[in-house]
């Protein structure tokens with residue numbers, strides 16, 4: 267991939283822009299589990315698709331190049347990429363991790379890794395002093411998610427990576443919310459970049475996929491070994507879907523981010539909305555760090571209504587967004603973290619992290635923003651001020 271071209275152009279004109287065999291302007295889907303060997307003394311490049319597949323390799327090379335890394339790995343889901351990367355650790359190691367991390371990562375850390383003797387400390391990653399205090403002699407990984415899910419807290423990737431490196435720890439960054447279109451953690455010092463490619467990277471709510479990128483040969487060897495040993499690889503057809511989604515990443519994210527800013531601004535002035543979280547606002551506590559380390563605020567925002575009853579009223583009357591788990595799609599997705607992404611987190615842990623019963627997360631899609639705002643206006647006006655639905659006319 268020609269590095270001097272812009273990211274936008276490189277999404278389309280990569281090493282894999284056409285098939286060298288046929289000229290086909292789409293990466294061929296090699297739907298094969300095994301590969302014929304001409305000679306057992308000189309095995310071919312591919313032998314078995316868990317260990318290597320040409321379609322997967324095209325995706326892995328593409329994401330590595332886009333992230334500014336040297337090696338990419340494609341997995342069956344974001345959680346498969348994250349869990350396999352944690353297998354780089356050993357018994358008695360320790361992880362320092364963002365306290366408002368994705369619910370599935372929280373579950374992996376708390377309920378799975380502990381069974382294998384891998385300990386953890388949840389910290390407020392925005393507080394560098396708290397991170398430094400949490401690092402122990404056996405800490406091997408500092409795990410960042412920025413902007414975090416669902417409250418969009420911002421961690422200074424460069425500062426935390428530097429601190430981690432000084433203590434001999436690796437830095438993992440979950441870059442799902444930003445994608446390399448907006449943020450390149452490796453350039454800021456991260457060692458492993460992780461993605462749920464299910465979200466913005468693939469972008470069309472039609473595939474579950476995960477990616478990991480590293481920039482170091484030793485780590486690449488270890489992660490490649492684990493990918494093959496663990497075996498949670500992404501199938502060829504799904505790799506192709508992710509490659510296709512990637513082509514429009516820049517323009518999807520640009521459009522959705524502009525709309526997100528408009529919607530977030532609209533929400534801040536509505537009396538039924540108690541709070542809006544969006545790193546594009548200068549009033550956001552992480553705004554300056556975020557604008558330093560990324561190319562834009564992205565297309566996800568959160569906002570707080572009064573309580574669960576308000577959420578129920580509001581979501582019932584909303585017409586356009588899909589009410590669902592997930593984010594980063596062409597259609598806007600409204601989710602309710604307390605019952606969806608963070609349902610696996612105990613209520614008291616959830617409340618401690620600010621994920622209250624009135625919190626909603628919106629991932630803005632490609633609808634016309636004015637249509638969305640009109641839809642929000644109608645639904646918000648249906649939210650009852652009083653617990654009792656008094657004197658409703660009609661019916």
Ligand SMILES: *Cc1c(COP(=O)(O)O)cnc(C)c1O
Pocket residue numbers: 343344345346368370411415440442443461462463464465474475476
């Ligand atoms: C969805 C998500 C994951 C998990 O990815 P899957 O593809 O669902 O396994 C991890 N991190 C973040 C930030 C996510 O949004």
